Amino acid sequence: MKKSSKVIKKYIRYSVYIALLLVLINIAAAFIGIWKMQNELLNLEKTAKNLAKELSLSGVEWKMSQDGVKILDETFEWGMLLDEEGTIIWKSNSLPKELDKSYSASQVAAFSRWYLDEYPITSWEKEDNLLVLGGKQNSIWKIQMNASYFLQKYLVIWSVLILAINIFIAILIAYLLAKRSANNIEPIIEGILSLETKKELKLNTKGSLEEVAKSLNNISLALSENEAFRKNWIEGVSHDIRTPLSIVLARADAIEHTKETSEDIQLQAASIKYQSLKIKELVRNLNMESALTSNENVYELKEVNVVRLFKEETINLLNYSVSDQYHINFLLPSKAAEYVILGNKELLIRMFDNILNNAIYHNPQGCEIKISFEKNGDKILITISDNGVGMSQKEFKLLQSEKERTNRNLLGEKHGLGMHIVQQIVDIHKGRIFYENEEKGGLCVHLFL
Amino acid sequence: MSQIYEYKILLVDDEKEIVEIEENILRKEGFSKVYKAHTCEEAWKVMQSVKADVAILDVMLPDGDGYLLFQKIKWIADIPILFLTAKDQDYEKLIGLGMGADDYITKPFMPQELVLRIKSILRRTYTTNSKESEWKPIFNLSNCEVNLNTGIVYNEDKQDVLTAKEYEILETLYANRGRIVSSDLICEKVWHDNPYGYENTLMVTIRRLRTKIEKDPSSPKSLITVKGLGYKLLVDEDKRE
Structure with a gap:
């Protein structure tokens, strides 16, 4: 379980990072968007304000300066100046004919912050008159927002709460996914770790990692068979070699200690004995080595x-x-x-x-x-x-x-x-x-x- | 039975040449009553017809393992049994875990080792265990004769009586004569206790014992100290066994 809980922890940590990163990106994107849009609107109002300045009364007629006309053309479709009664007292050349009329106070109130014939309207007061500027059709989306104070008050808390819920869901999903894959992977990891002991492994071969589990089982079977074979082989050989070695040793000893044999032969017998003893030690050590390396012996x-x-x-x-x-x-x-x-x-x-x-x-x-x-x-x-x-x-x-x-x-x-x-x-x-x-x-x- | 070489020895091994070699080694050493068997069945028959005094068994036999034979022999006769094994790991099985084997030798063995172990096992069983047997050995040291029946040491010009502890020490050393006996083992035998704490008492007792058996106790000829390990008793074997 240790190994897999490590995996889960890691998964969760990364998913939290990812969730946080997404949230941050969202917030940033929202801010940038709002800021940009707001900026644009502010720009429109600023332009409207500037245009208002470019309007001047020459005699009884209102006139727009050259610069003003230029700016107007760049930013808006058309422009007009209404007096208190709603009568046009100045208009740009581009004012569509159907709009060239007088407006009632209620009409002015309706379009001044809204649309006039699908043209988004920006307006600016010029002395007692109203400068009305029509933006390009479909360039600005105006919505009316009627929100209770309750919503405004709790908007921040709501956003924070929704963010928290988002993060929580992200973590939960990450946890469940991690847990699921860990449950699948866990026996495999433990199987691989236990391969070292060369014991036979019996993993459940169902589930998404079926192939891996099967092949691990086969590997471990091969390993443990190999290990058993090696162990038996060494035990068998070292067991079987001992009896003949006993005979060699005893015969050599007998020759060495027979009084009739020449000194030369005695020396040779002693050498056989000495080498046989070396083989004896080798066999003992071989056996011990086998026992020490096999993990069965604790x-x-x-x-x-x-x-x-x-x-x-x-x-x-x-x-x-x-x-x-x-x-x-x-x-x-x-x-x-x-x-x-x-x-x-x-x-x-x-x-x-x-x-x-x-x-x-x-x-x-x-x-x-x-x-x-x-x-x-x-x-x-x-x-x-x-x-x-x-x-x-x-x-x-x-x-x-x-x-x-x-x-x-x-x-x-x-x-x-x-x-x-x-x-x-x-x-x-x-x-x-x-x-x-x-x-x-x-x-x-x-x-x- | 005073002569160690009079004891009857049963050799059991399926490898005929091994039995033959064992027999040669033992006969050369002086043992004359050697009986051979190659299977459990043969061994059982020999045991029933000639009651052997000691047996050397192979662990693996063609018609059953040596452990079973061991149990059967022990059941009819309480004789010492020495195993001859071709495995290193048999210690626990044979001695450690209470099979009750008296000793074991791993193959391949040196002829001398076989002789020493057989003699040692015989002496341990039939001479020190002397509370039951009437006869106790009389033997010669370089300077004296010791009679364990009376506990008297005969020197050229004097006689000394051994104290109980001196007697037990000498008896233990005699049972293992010619070989080093660890001071721990002597303490255990004599004081029946944890060996630590008796080292000094042992040294003192040995020193006293030497005044009785050695001509010159400061340069002993019979009761030798093997520094750091224990003591060794050298016996003049030729004079009496």
Whole structure:
């Protein structure tokens, strides 16, 4: 729902913007229109006023100056001056014949602000007379407005209210539309997001996005099948390889420890054993990698005392698998009981084994491995260092790229899977890991958990 | 039964070569009574005719899984059982979640590991669990002979009686002789409690114990401290088992 409510919010925000923009445009257009029209009317009146000035009485006859005639022709069709009785005392040449008559007071009152024979009229008082100007037919729309004071009073409030209703309707429509499309899109979005987990997806394939939903379902099916196949394949292969590997290991060990075999053959048997052990670790790591990358496994984190856990594992390794040329110096911290983190025992042991194995495989001639612990607040620093050959620049780069996740295809590389898994386990525990070469030689691994 | 090599071992695995290898490893080590089976049915028959003292089971068998066989064997005889598994994820199933397996080994295994684990399981079951069994071991250390029946340490010129705690420590170490035993484990066994808080008491008790079993307690030859981890008892195996 989170994702779609985001979509809805966005929709609504944009529709509000659009509604507001429309309202603004409307208001602006209305203002501009009214202003322009008003201006035009004002201009007419102004012209009428000016024309009135151009009229002058010469003797008993009224006359319009040349400029006046010019202006009149430009703006109006015709013009006439009526005296108090409604008799024409001056007229332009263009005055239509049918209008050339005298007018009663009631007629004057009727047309003065209205139409005369479909000519819109503009009038202006000239002394006691009335200058009547006929505009071009159909040029001006005159309406009579009789409004109560009530309307005038509430006009502003009404306009505001109507605007508000407009905005509200715009938002409502936007919301409903957004909600509708979100309802359609939501399962699709969630489907896409859940593709990452590689679990099989079952979207409802009805509705407007039917095709998309169908194809998502198919993709997820293919992905989950692929994932299951990969997992089973790795599990199967690693399971099946173990029995023959046991036989190889045991046979090589038997050859190595048979007194009659020559030293050369013993060495070769030892080499077979050593390489078989490497395959064993590889298989374990491959399995672990598969388990870690499949999202089905959610690792439960419980309180673990890492000192105790690694101590037991060190003892286990010393008792059963690490040969005598490796000396492990376990520096037990004081207050060991306090070294508790939230972790997964199985994963932590795997991580610890892999770090130790890394030291062991890099130093086949043997070395001393030192394990120490420090506590700072609730952070624990575990340092595992050896006095062996250390790491080459190239290997450093590999580990670094492992940390930065820039290179995921490390399977064939020397540090490859083992340290890759270490990194993944460190990540699961939200810890950090650093590597450095010791000055005296050897590798030092700092582990913050 | 004083001789650890006298115990009867049942090996069950559908892979014949694995069984053969296990047998070779164990016979070479000195175990003489080794019985083999490749299916649940065969294993069941062997169990009924020869009551084995310990069994090594494969988890996957052609006619059923090892877990079922495990339950059946445990039902008729309370013997220690060690699983041989080809999966890493079996720990929880076998030990953690109370299946009650005594130990497990993941394939591929080193021959030495098989031997060590079998011996360890036998000693744990048949020698330390000695409240029930009458006989308790007598063994030689570099400087003395220890008789766990009487709790007496015989030196060249003197005899010392072990205190209860010293006795329990020595018994625990002897059951795991040649291997490191964590100080936590010793504390748990001896004080039946959270191991923290007993470290100093353990150190003091070990120091006292050394005055009884070592010629020179400040440079011990039998009861070795493995710094940071625990202790290890070195026994002269050749003289007596």
